Amino acid sequence: MARITRHQPGADQSPPPAAPRPAPGAKLKSYLSLTLAFVLALALIAILIADIAATTPASAPTFTLPGAGPAAEHTGPTPEPWFYDEANNQHWNPTPGHNHWHQGPPPPPEQRSNQP
DSSP states (O other), rough: OOOOOOOOOHHHHHOOOOOOOOOOHHHHHHHHHHHHHHHHHHHHHHHHHHHHHHSSSSOOOOOOOOOSGGGGGGOSOOOTTTTTEETEEEEEOSSSOOOOOEEEEOGHHHHHHHHS
């Protein structure tokens, strides 16, 4: 029959086992792994951006507000207020905030204002 003994306080007690120590250089390996993953992610993002930029044509369609198309572009001297260019079907709007071409003929004089 097995004999059961009680452990007496103060009797031959050994210290608890120490926690396992990480291998030398384990923190450095972890840091390098994270750094490498970060650099690879950045490189992948840069490659994707370059690929998108290379495949998007320079003449890709753009969206403009009404009245801001090619007729709104103005080069050269400023035309007379409310000048109508029949060849291009556009008029010059001189009101503050405008000072550019609008499509179509100018509004009647009673509807013209200095309001933008």
